[in-house]
Structure formats: structure tokens, C-alpha cells
Amino acid sequence: MMDxxxxxxxxxxxxxxxxxxxxxxxxxxxxxxxxSVIRKQIFRSSTSMAANYRAMxxxxxxxxxxxxxxxxxxxxxxxxxxxxxLEELEYVQKEIIADIKTxxxxxxxxxxxxxxxxxx
Numbered sequence: 001m002m003d004x005x006x007x008x009x010x011x012x013x014x015x016x017x018x019x020x021x022x023x024x025x026x027x028x029x030x031x032x033x034x035x036s037v038i039r040k041q042i043f044r045s046s047t048s049m050a051a052n053y054r055a056m057x058x059x060x061x062x063x064x065x066x067x068x069x070x071x072x073x074x075x076x077x078x079x080x081x082x083x084x085x086l087e088e089l090e091y092v093q094k095e096i097i098a099d100i101k102t103x104x105x106x107x108x109x110x111x112x113x114x115x116x117x118x119x120x
């Protein structure tokens with residue numbers, strides 16, 4: 001299932017779209033010192049998630065694929081952490097956070113399952 005080029009292309013696009021959504025939504029918000037730090041971190045983690053998933057699709061070996069998907073999981077989990085921080089600090093509307101969190105959690109679940117499959 002995960003080795004299908006169509007699936008990888010679709011999922012790479014999904015991770016990229018999530019990173020773009022995060023950048024667009026959080027770029028709209030006014031500057032604030034505390035928020036600026038979080039915004040920078042969530043931009044970095046979400047774009048890294050997307051870039052590393054893309055790199056995972058081009059992995060030359062199972063070990064490289066495992067390594068890249070592990071980075072994707074780490075960066076996706078970090079993105080989720082920053083979303084939770086924004087939610088608890090009430091910097092962003094709940095509806096916006098809820099939608100982005102749902103998409104992030106979906107990516108985390110899928111990539112975690114894929115890594116388990118690769119491990120076996």
C-alpha cells in the first residue's frame with residue numbers, strides 16, 4: 001500500500017498542503033514576541049515534515065526509508081506540540097486549530113503505522 005507511487009505522491013502532497021495551510025493561517029496573525037517564536041518553530045517543523053516525507057519517497061534503501069519516516073514522525077509530533085501550545089495560549093481561533101490538529105494527527109497516525117510496518 002505505502003510503496004505505491006500514487007499513494008506516496010498523494011501523501012507527499014497532503015503533507016505539503018498541511019505545511020502551506022499552517023504558513024498561510026499563522027502568517028495572518030499580528031506580531032507578538034511569544035507568538036513569533038512559536039510561529040517560527042511551527043513553520044520549521046511543518047515544512048520539515050513535508051520535505052522529509054518527500055525525501056522518504058526517494059529513499060535508496062529500507063534503512064534510509066526508515067530513517068526518513070522517523071524524522072517525519074518526529075517533526076509531525078513537534079508540529080502537534082506547537083499546535084497544542086497555540087491552542088492553550090488561545091492565540092488562534094479554536095476552529096482553525098481543530099482543523100489543522102486533525103490533519104496533523106492523521107499524518108502522525110499514518111506515518112507511525114508505516115514505520116511499524118517497515119520495522120517488521
